[in-house]
Amino acid sequence: EVQLLESGGGLVQPGGSLRLSCAASGFTFSTYSMGWVRQAPGTGLEWVSVISGFDGKTYYADSVKGRFTISRDNSKNTLYLQMNSLRAEDTAVYYCTKGGRTTDYWGQGTLVTVSS
Amino acid sequence: DVVMTQSPLSLPVTLGQPASISCRSSLSLVHSDGNTYLNWFQQRPGQSPRRLIYKVSNRDSGVPDRFSGSGSGTDFTLKISRVEAEDVGVYYCMQGTLWPYTFGQGTKVEI
Numbered sequence: 001e002v003q004l005l006e007s008g009g010g011l012v013q014p015g016g017s018l019r020l021s022c023a024a025s026g027f028t029f030s031t032y033s034m035g036w037v038r039q040a041p042g043t044g045l046e047w048v049s050v051i052s053g054f055d056g057k058t059y060y061a062d063s064v065k066g067r068f069t070i071s072r073d074n075s076k077n078t079l080y081l082q083m084n085s086l087r088a089e090d091t092a093v094y095y096c097t098k099g100g101r102t103t104d105y106w107g108q109g110t111l112v113t114v115s116s
Numbered sequence: 117d118v119v120m121t122q123s124p125l126s127l128p129v130t131l132g133q134p135a136s137i138s139c140r141s142s143l144s145l146v147h148s149d150g151n152t153y154l155n156w157f158q159q160r161p162g163q164s165p166r167r168l169i170y171k172v173s174n175r176d177s178g179v180p181d182r183f184s185g186s187g188s189g190t191d192f193t194l195k196i197s198r199v200e201a202e203d204v205g206v207y208y209c210m211q212g213t214l215w216p217y218t219f220g221q222g223t224k225v226e227i
Contacts, residue, residue: 045157045165045208045219059215095164101153101212102171106164 002026002105004096009110016086020110022079022096029053030074033100036081038092039109046092049081050100064090086114118143118211122220129203129225135196137223139209144189146213153212156185156194159222160205168207169194201227 008020020036035050049070050059058070069082079096093109119142129135145152156169167176169185172192182197196203204227209220 044222045210047217047219050215050217061216100217102155102167103210103212104167104170104176106166108164 004107006096006107006110009112011113012086013116014114017084020081020094024077029077032098034079035097035100037095037097040092088114090114117216118214118218120209120211120218120220122223127223127225129199132198135199137194137207139192139220141190141211145211154192155210157208158205
């Protein structure tokens with residue numbers, strides 16, 4: 001059974017940093033692209049970033065480029081999202097996803113709130 | 117970015133009756149590898165999104181066969197043949213052909 005368990009969310013002040021983690025199990029982690037999708041309160045879904053399983057190539061939404069860094073540790077089956085210079089508009093539930101183009105499994109999400 | 121436009125945004129339905137959601141993309145979603153990366157997701161209240169359909173018309177394991185996807189190029193449709201109470205939620209189309217991948221605005225299905 002595929003499981004994705006996010007952690008690391010919380011309340012942070014504008015300009016602060018957080019690192020999200022996603023522990024994956026139930027599939028061969030290293031062979032899949034992995035990603036982060038966010039959902040601001042009461043709104044729709046937005047892709048944040050994807051990292052390839054094949055070559056580790058990374059992709060970012062323009063809204064987070066230069067501030068967020070996606071990475072993975074295949075030895076620990078864990079995906080990360082380092083978020084710096086956080087803004088109020090980054091407030092959202094952040095979902096870890098298995099796959100990119102045809103993402104099929106999502107975690108339960110972790111809430112990030114950016115507020116003073 | 118590829119803009120995904122869903123209609124309607126709100127869909128009142130009657131139990132046992134059919135329902136249909138349209139999704140249009142601003143660019144053709146046919147990838148250079150020949151695949152069309154158009155997916156449909158269901159998000160029930162308080163839950164994470166769940167994939168229903170991938171690559172236009174492939175239904176996921178465990179998804180009732182009353183759900184079907186169709187379309188090509190820039191025009192796509194999700195159909196529910198007979199709505200059941202558990203189908204209440206928000207439905208999103210998503211394109212995975214061009215980065216950044218993008219979602220439609222969502223269609224709220226309510227009884």
